[in-house]
Amino acid sequence: MSLIKTEAIVLKHMDYLEADRILVLFSKELGKIHAIAKGSRRPKSRFLMASEIFVSADYMLYEGKNLYTVTQSEIKCTFFELRQNMNNLAYAAYAANLCDAVIQDEEPNIRAYYLLLKTLQFLSEPDIDASAITLIFAIKLMDFIGYRPLLDQCCNCGKNDIDGSILYFSPISGGVLCEDCAASSDDVTAVNQGFINTVSHILSMRISDMYRLKMSDALKKQLWDVFNRYTLSRIDKHIVPMKL
Numbered sequence: 001m002s003l004i005k006t007e008a009i010v011l012k013h014m015d016y017l018e019a020d021r022i023l024v025l026f027s028k029e030l031g032k033i034h035a036i037a038k039g040s041r042r043p044k045s046r047f048l049m050a051s052e053i054f055v056s057a058d059y060m061l062y063e064g065k066n067l068y069t070v071t072q073s074e075i076k077c078t079f080f081e082l083r084q085n086m087n088n089l090a091y092a093a094y095a096a097n098l099c100d101a102v103i104q105d106e107e108p109n110i111r112a113y114y115l116l117l118k119t120l121q122f123l124s125e126p127d128i129d130a131s132a133i134t135l136i137f138a139i140k141l142m143d144f145i146g147y148r149p150l151l152d153q154c155c156n157c158g159k160n161d162i163d164g165s166i167l168y169f170s171p172i173s174g175g176v177l178c179e180d181c182a183a184s185s186d187d188v189t190a191v192n193q194g195f196i197n198t199v200s201h202i203l204s205m206r207i208s209d210m211y212r213l214k215m216s217d218a219l220k221k222q223l224w225d226v227f228n229r230y231t232l233s234r235i236d237k238h239i240v241p242m243k244l
């Protein structure tokens, strides 16, 4: 019998049999895993809280053939304040769903793990700009899983020195296009240099500084529009796109 201790965040759960739950965990050490928390839907279960969405905990797991079994849990954070705020909760659900869609089974991604953990912490603060935080989360997550947008050259022909008052960004191609490539593409959004500079800044900023970036509503709206298409074209699961 092999027992594993891991720190993880609950991305979602499914009811199973009479009183169990199957948890989709984002584990710091193991990547995405599925674990059964037996009896966790009973009101007095010791796993009741540890099987709630967004909770982060240390889990002691028994590795079965197809599924891990939770044998012990020690809560690290319940994100209680987040649960009181319906608006921020919707953004947190989007973040968890996006992780569920892009994080691979049993492939650790520690940067993405800390990104989600920190995003949930920021979304627990009442005065935070939840839309901006979640947008930054989504752009950084794409980078951390290997889909970093290309900003300094045309992602179709490789042409350098792209500048001008109007620039072209193609969510499906994965970055900026030169004028010639943009003319023959039907997936282009005209953007300005401020848009490109903001994406570049988001890619290089530290996770702990995510809350510092202030964006206008117009810029956030355009970033959401572009990056909803950017993420959806790179995942094979359906998730509901987020709006400003």
Ligand SMILES: [Zn+2]
Pocket (backbone or CB within 6 Å): 154, 155, 156, 157, 158, 159, 177, 178, 179, 180, 181, 182
């Ligand atoms: Zn080009």
